[in-house]
Each structure stands twice: as C-alpha cells, then as structure tokens.
Amino acid sequence: MKTIGYIIQKEFRQIFRNKGMLPIIFILPILQLIILSNAATYEVKNIKFAYIDYDHTSTSRALIEKFNASTYFNVLTDFPSQEKASSAMLAGEVDVVLEIPNHFERKLLREKTAYLSITINAIDGAAAGVESGYVNQIVQSFNKEVKMNIMNTSKKALQPITIESIPSFWYNTSLDYKTFMVPGILVLLVTMITLFLSGMNIVREKEIGTLEQINVTPIRKSQFIIGKLFPFWVIGMGLLTVGLILAKIIFNIPMLGSLLLLYAYTSIYILVILGMGLLISNFTDTQQQAMFIAWFFVVIFILMSGLFTPIESMPKWAQIVTEFNPIKYFVEIVRMVLLKGSGLMNILPQLVKTLLYAIIMNVLAVWSYKKVN
Amino acid sequence: MSITLNHISKSYKKLKAVQDISFNVEPGELFGLIGPDGAGKTTIFRIITTLLIPDAGTASVAGFDVIKDYQAIRNTVGYMPGRFSLYQDLTVEENLTFFATIFGTTIAENYDLIEDIYVQIEPFKDRRAGKLSGGMKQKLALCCALIHKPKVLFLDEPTSGVDPVSRKEFWEMLKRLQQKGITILVSTPYMDEAALCDRIALIQDGKILEIDAPEAIVNKFPKKIYNVGADNMYKLIRTLQGYEHLYSVFPFGEFVHYTDKRDSFEAADLKSYLKNAGLTDISIEATQPNIEDAFMELAK
Numbered sequence: 270m271k272t273i274g275y276i277i278q279k280e281f282r283q284i285f286r287n288k289g290m291l292p293i294i295f296i297l298p299i300l301q302l303i304i305l306s307n308a309a310t311y312e313v314k315n316i317k318f319a320y321i322d323y324d325h326t327s328t329s330r331a332l333i334e335k336f337n338a339s340t341y342f343n344v345l346t347d348f349p350s351q352e353k354a355s356s357a358m359l360a361g362e363v364d365v366v367l368e369i370p371n372h373f374e375r376k377l378l379r380e381k382t383a384y385l386s387i388t389i390n391a392i393d394g395a396a397a398g399v400e401s402g403y404v405n406q407i408v409q410s411f412n413k414e415v416k417m418n419i420m421n422t423s424k425k426a427l428q429p430i431t432i433e434s435i436p437s438f439w440y441n442t443s444l445d446y447k448t449f450m451v452p453g454i455l456v457l458l459v460t461m462i463t464l465f466l467s468g469m470n471i472v473r474e475k476e477i478g479t480l481e482q483i484n485v486t487p488i489r490k491s492q493f494i495i496g497k498l499f500p501f502w503v504i505g506m507g508l509l510t511v512g513l514i515l516a517k518i519i520f521n522i523p524m525l526g527s528l529l530l531l532y533a534y535t536s537i538y539i540l541v542i543l544g545m546g547l548l549i550s551n552f553t554d555t556q557q558q559a560m561f562i563a564w565f566f567v568v569i570f571i572l573m574s575g576l577f578t579p580i581e582s583m584p585k586w587a588q589i590v591t592e593f594n595p596i597k598y599f600v601e602i603v604r605m606v607l608l609k610g611s612g613l614m615n616i617l618p619q620l621v622k623t624l625l626y627a628i629i630m631n632v633l634a635v636w637s638y639k640k641v642n
Numbered sequence: 643m644s645i646t647l648n649h650i651s652k653s654y655k656k657l658k659a660v661q662d663i664s665f666n667v668e669p670g671e672l673f674g675l676i677g678p679d680g681a682g683k684t685t686i687f688r689i690i691t692t693l694l695i696p697d698a699g700t701a702s703v704a705g706f707d708v709i710k711d712y713q714a715i716r717n718t719v720g721y722m723p724g725r726f727s728l729y730q731d732l733t734v735e736e737n738l739t740f741f742a743t744i745f746g747t748t749i750a751e752n753y754d755l756i757e758d759i760y761v762q763i764e765p766f767k768d769r770r771a772g773k774l775s776g777g778m779k780q781k782l783a784l785c786c787a788l789i790h791k792p793k794v795l796f797l798d799e800p801t802s803g804v805d806p807v808s809r810k811e812f813w814e815m816l817k818r819l820q821q822k823g824i825t826i827l828v829s830t831p832y833m834d835e836a837a838l839c840d841r842i843a844l845i846q847d848g849k850i851l852e853i854d855a856p857e858a859i860v861n862k863f864p865k866k867i868y869n870v871g872a873d874n875m876y877k878l879i880r881t882l883q884g885y886e887h888l889y890s891v892f893p894f895g896e897f898v899h900y901t902d903k904r905d906s907f908e909a910a911d912l913k914s915y916l917k918n919a920g921l922t923d924i925s926i927e928a929t930q931p932n933i934e935d936a937f938m939e940l941a942k
Contacts, residue, residue: 275743279732286731478727482786485691485721487713488744640693 272488276496280470284500294466298458298508302515306451309577313399318342319363321354324373328415332369332385335411341403354388364390365400377415440608451520452603453576455512460596461567463505463539467498467546468563469556471638476555484640494635498543505539506532525610534602534616537623541595544630551637570596598623643702644669644794644825645690650699652685659685660848662699667827667841672820674839675829676937682848683829684724687798690827691721704793704825717745720792724799726779730772734763734782737771738789745790755822756785759815777808784815795819797828801835813838833934844937851940856933863931863939865889865901868909872921881919885912892938899935900926 284290318336322329337344345363348354354366368386376383387404391397441448474480483493509532516522545566553559572578573587574596580588591597598619605611613620645667652659660682667673675683688694690703692712700707706714728737738760742749753760763781766774771782780800787795797816801809813835820826828839836842837856844851844859852859870891872878879898882891889901900912909926916924 272744272746275740279729279736279740282736283729283731477730478723478725479729481693481723482721482727482741483744484693485716485719486741486744487716487746 273492273496273499276493277499280497280500284504294462294504294508295511298462299511299515301458302451302454302512303519305454306447306520309450309454310446312446313396313403314341316342316400316403317362317364318344318367319346319348319354319357319365320344320367320369321348321351322369323371324369326374328374328377329369331414332408332411333367335407336367339403339407358388358390361390364396365404367404447520448522448608449604450576451516451522452607453574453600455509455516456574456596456599456603457571457576458512459505459508459535459539460542460570460599462508463501463542464546464563464567465560466504467501467543468549468559470497470501471547471550472553472556472559475550490635490638490640494547494638498547501543501546502536502539505542506535509535522607524607526606526612530613530616531603531606534606534620534623535599537620537627538595538599540627541623541630544627544634547634548630548637551634551639570594573597574600576600595623595626643667643705644671645673645701645703645827647686647690647701648699650686650689650696650701652689652694652696658848660689663845663848663850664699665843665850665853667825669825670820670823672816672826672828672838672840674836674842675827675845676831676833676836676842676933677829677845678831681845683845684798685848687721687723687796687827687829691719691796692716717790718792719794719796720787720790721796722783722787722798722800724802726783728771728779728783728786731770733768733770734774735767737782738785741786742789747790749789752789752791755791755819756788758818759788760785776804777811780804780808780812781815784812788819792824794825794827797826799829799831801830801832809835833932833937836933842933844940846937846941851937859936860931860933863936865931865939866907867929867931867935868900868902868907869894869897869925869927869929870900870912870916871897871923871925872916873923874921877919878916878921881916881921885915887912890938890942892935894934897925899929899931 284294320333320336322333333344333347336342342365348357348366351368354363354368357363358366366388368388370384370386373383373385385408387401389397389400389404471480474483513524513528517524546563549559549562553562573580573583573591573594575591576596580591580597583591602611602616602619605616609615643666645665647666648664650663651661663682663686665673675686677683685694689696690701690708692708692715695709700709702708703715704718706712706718708715729740732740738749742752749756759781763774763778763785766778771779774782784797784800787797801812804812809832816826816828817838830836839856841853841855842859843853852862854862870878870882875893875896875898879891879893882888882898882900887903887907889903890899891901892899902912913924913926
C-alpha cells in the first residue's frame with residue numbers, strides 16, 4: 270500500500286512538473302468545450318438563396334416573399350436564366366435556386382397543380398438535406414394559403430380536410446442543439462485526455478529506460494499499474510467536474526438526474542479507457558506509436574458514438590460495431606442522466622456493459638504487461 | 643558461487659547474441675566482462691537480472707535460479723543499466739526515496755552503505771536528476787542500485803561517457819563496496835579498467851575468449867612485444883604490414899605494438915627495412931604486453 274502511495278505521489282509530481290503537459294490537461298479541454306459546443310450545430314442558417322422567376326405574377330412574387338421572410342434564407346438575387354443560376358452555383362455564390370416556370374399562376378388556377386424546380390448544392394449532404402426540408406416547409410405553407418385565397422371562394426365544399434401534427438420535443442423542448450451537444454462533447458474530452466495520457470505514460474518509462482530499472486525491482490506489476498494509472502483516473506474525474514461546472518455556467522445545461530449516479534458511472538467508464546491506454550502502452554515502444562494508435566481508436570469511437578450522426582441511421586453492421594464502443598454508452602448515459610433525469614434502473618444495461626468492458630480491458634492489459642521478455 | 647552461468651545461449655531472430663556462455667563468480671569477487679560494443683555483455687546482464695529469458699542453459703544468482711526464483715533475485719541484486727535510467731524530472735532525493743520505497747526500505751535504514759557516495763551528491767539533493775553532470779548521475783544511479791543493500795551488484799558499462807577523473811573515483815568506490823562483501827559484476831569496453839578487476843572474461847561476438855585474472859591473461863601472451871615509433875604513423879603501419887616477418891601490428895598511443903613471427907627478433911633488420919621505406923625517427927624497444935594486446939591476440 271505504501272509503495273502504491275509513493276508511486277502515485279511520484280506520478281503527480283511528474284505531471285505537475287511537466288510544464289508542457291499541464292495546459293494540455295486542463296486548458297485545452299476547456300477551450301475545446303467552449304469552441305466545439307458553440308460551433309457544432311445541426312442548424313443551417315444564412316442559406317444563400319436565389320430564384321428565377323419566369324412567371325412574374327402576384328402569386329410568384331408572393332412565394333418569393335415567403336422565402337424572404339424566413340430567417341434561414343438570405344435572398345440574394347434573381348437570375349434571368351437558368352444558365353446564369355447554374356454558373357453562380359458552380360462558383361459557390363448560391364446554395365439553393367428556385368425556378369418558377371412560365372404560366373405558374375395560370376396552371377395553378379386552371380389545373381390546380383403546378384410545378385416548381387428547386388436546385389440545391391449538395392456538396393455537403395447533411396446541409397442539403399436540411400435545406401430541402403426548409404424549402405418544403407415554406408412551399409407547403411404557401412400551398413395552403415393559395416388554396417384558401419384563390420380556389421376556395423367558389424368551391425368551399427370541396428376543401429379537403431387537413432390533418433396537422435404539432436410535435437412536442439420532450440427533454441429538450443426548444444430543440445436547442447447545445448443541450449445535447451455539450452454533454453456529448455464533455456464525454457469526448459474526458460475520454461481523449463485520459464486515453465492519451467495513460468497510453469503515453471508507461472511507454473514514456475520505456476523510452477527513457479526507467480522501466481528496465483523498475484522491472485528489476487521486486488515491485489508487483491499490480492502495484493505498479495495501479496500506481497501509474499490512478500492519477501489519470503483522478504484527472505478524468507477532475508475533468509468531468511470542470512466540464513459539468515462550465516456546462517452549467519456557460520451553457521446552462523439542464524441537470525435533471527443524479528450527479529452522483531453520473532460520477533459513479535464515469536468512475537467505471539474511466540477504468541475502460543485506462544485499461545485501453547495501458548494495453549496500447551504494452552504493445553508500443555515509443556510515445557509516437559502510442560499516440561497514433563490512440564488516435565485511431567478515438568476517431569473511430571467518436572464518429573461511431575452517435576454524437577454527430579445518429580446510430581439508428583448507420584448500416585446494420587456498423588450498428589453492431591457500435592456495441593463495442595464505450596463512448597457510445599457514455600454519451601447515452603450523460604444525456605439520459607442530465608437531460609431526462611434517468612435513474613439507476615434506466616441506465617443499468619449500459620452500466621453493466623461498461624463494467625464488463627472495464628473488467629475485460631484491464632485483465633487483458635495486466636496480462637499483457639510483462640516485466641520479462 | 644555467487645553467480646553461475648551454464649551454457650547460456652540467446653538469439654534475437656537470426657542474430658546470436660550470446661552462445662554457450664559459462665562462467666562463475668565467487669562471493670565477494672569483482673568480476674569484469676570485457677569486450678567491444680555488441681559483444682553480448684548487455685544480453686548477459688539482462689539474463690541474470692531476470693529481464694530476459696535465455697533460449698538455452700541455466701543461470702543462478704546468489705543461489706537463486708533466474709527463471710524459477712526471479713522474485714528472490716529481484717530482492718537481492720542491484721542493477722545499474724548502461725543508460726542513465728532514473729527519473730530526470732525528479733530530484734536526487736526523490737529518486738533515491740522512490741527506489742528505497744519500492745524495495746520496501748528507507749534511505750535511513752541502509753544509509754551506511756551509500757554514505758561515502760551519497761555525501762558527494764548530497765549538496766545537490768534538491769536538484770533534478772536531469773540537471774546533474776555525467777559523473778554525478780553515475781553516483782546517483784549507484785546509490786539507487788545500492789539502497790536496498792544488495793548481495794550482488796550488476797553494473798553495465800557504468801563508466802561509458804564519464805570523464806577520466808570520475809571514472810577513477812568510480813572504480814575506487816567499487817573497490818570499497820567489494821570490501822563490504824558485495825559481489826560485483828561489471829562490464830566495460832575499456833581495457834585499462836579490466837586490470838582493476840579480480841578476474842575478467844574477455845568476450846567477443848557472444849563467445850567467451852578467455853577467463854582468468856588480468857595478470858594471468860597478460861602472462862599467457864605468447865610473443866614478445868615491441869614499441870615501434872616513427873615520424874609518420876600511418877605510413878609506419880602500412881610499411882610494417884608489408885614486412886615479411888610480421889606477426890601482428892596494432893596502433894597503441896604514439897607507438898605501434900609489433901610482434902614478430904620469428905623466435906629471434908632482430909631490431910636492426912627491421913630498422914633498416916623501415917629506413918629503406920623512407921621513414922625517419924625510428925625507435926624500437928621491447929615492452930610489456932597488456933590486456934588489450936591479449937584481447938587482440940585472442941580475437942585474431
């Protein structure tokens with residue numbers, strides 16, 4: 270016990286003496302949290318919108334006025350021809366082009382149907398999807414007005430019954446993206462920092478040769494590993510605390526559930542990450558190698574965590590892969606506990622899986638750590 | 643026997659690092675492994691410090707088998723690797739406390755053993771180890787290796803990269819430790835240090851060439867050696883290599899060490915040969931062989 274205590278003391282000393290390391294541990298994550306949380310949004314605003322009006326009637330002008338009134342669209346210009354509009358889109362000057370054909374109003378009155386052409390720059394597929402949604406909403410509401418104003422003065426009896434659905438967004442009523450992004454980004458920070466630090470730590474002793482000296486001593490490997498990794502467990506918990514405080518103060522994230530439960534889960538989760546870090550250390554010889562391997566896993570875990578893209582939209586095989594992604598569980602838990610106020614019983618499945626993961630990772634890591642080769 | 647190696651072999655992939663090595667070190671002996679870089683000295687150290695498992699053969703340290711009783715060995719030996727491998731960002735005192743703690747002891751408990759060495763670095767005990775001079779680092783590393791009162795001390799090239807004065811001091815420290823009953827196995831590429839050991843093993847390419855006391859090895863040298871000097875060293879060696887009675891020639895300081903094939907060597911004959919080749923300031927005189935000559939002869 271005394272030995273472990275002294276190793277922990279030594280690790281902390283080394284961490285705090287490393288002038289390059291301290292800002293990496295504490296300042297960078299805070300900056301990341303603030304920058305990413307404000308920048309990573311699904312909303313698409315200031316869409317550069319242009320139109321080609323061949324019709325020039327009050328109806329077509331009313332439609333354009335609708336776009337003008339929307340806060341999402343910046344109505345830039347009207348083009349005299351489709352060629353001009355195409356070349357403007359190629360040059361990146363516009364994102365969405367609406368084309369109102371000739372006789373639009375007349376067709377609408379006589380045949381009760383008319384067609385519009387929408388061209389969307391889909392280089393960014395996600396943005397294009399959102400833009401298409403906005404355009405549809407505007408056209409739909411315009412459609413309704415047209416029916417009322419123009420057609421139904423005489424044919425009131427024929428007016429179709431419309432069913433309107435009004436969604437209510439639970440646990441995030443205003444659908445504020447920060448409410449669900451901030452907890453997710455907090456997860457990333459805790460994971461990245463603890464994985465990188467623990468992955469590089471034992472390799473560093475290999476690099477500077479102290480591991481060889483340690484290996485000749487009678488120290489047990491469990492003592493050594495616990496002593497080495499415990500400080501990073503503490504740092505991980507510290508990061509969570511700092512992150513939660515910032516989330517409350519800066520972003521006013523709701524915290525409905527029990528923070529104690531969140532801490533309890535995190536304490537197990539960090540064990541998974543530390544085990545992974547140790548495993549990486551065991552199979553690498555330099556800090557550089559360790560860093561690259563840690564990056565490889567972090568990138569995959571982040572992109573498959575459901576933080577930026579919903580897991581439900583992934584192909585079947587990818588969904589199976591995400592079952593092995595610890596970040597996915599942590600993201601789920603953080604959101605459930607903070608936003609929904611879930612209790613122990615609600616998060617039990619993830620908790621058990623994480624615990625299992627922690628046990629497997631650490632057994633593998635300790636088993637593969639060899640004092641002799 | 644304090645250290646015993648029986649037919650130890652170890653290969654790294656295709657490279658045979660050590661082949662069929664056997665030797666014994668008596669308790670309280672100062673035993674030297676002498677050989678050039680890459681001879682296999684570090685591999686031997688790694689095997690007997692239980693860091694490396696040999697492919698074949700058995701070895702024991704202080705009566706403990708390196709495979710079966712590795713835990714016991716780790717408690718009884720002190721090891722100082724060739725590379726400085728203490729924590730550069732911890733102070734002198736913190737390093738020493740760290741190693742004392744992981745051996746389950748304290749500095750105070752074994753202070754008498756390290757006292758002579760530690761007093762020399764004590765004024766700098768709050769300095770980071772990375773900021774010490776080469777000689778100081780060496781003393782600190784030795785203190786750390788001694789802090790748990792080992793019965794056997796392993797030193798892998800302890801004086802590489804250390805200035806001549808510190809080297810001399812270091813060997814004096816080893817002699818004092820030996821008097822305290824510690825068995826010491828030391829490796830070095832410096833032939834002059836070999837003479838300071840009780841017995842030495844000359845090693846090359848993973849094989850032992852000779853094991854004996856340094857004087858005995860020198861006495862076994864079969865030839866008479868001559869110091870030959872001239873104005874142009876390079877030309878002298880080239881010319882000697884063309885001499886029909888040459889047995890061997892090696893540069894040695896400002897002279898070359900020359901041995902002759904014949905039993906009756908005639909200095910005048912060689913002198914005239916060299917003169918004819920255009921060399922001046924020629925001197926030839928008999929000298930005593932040393933370990934380096936012996937090594938060169940054995941390694942031939």
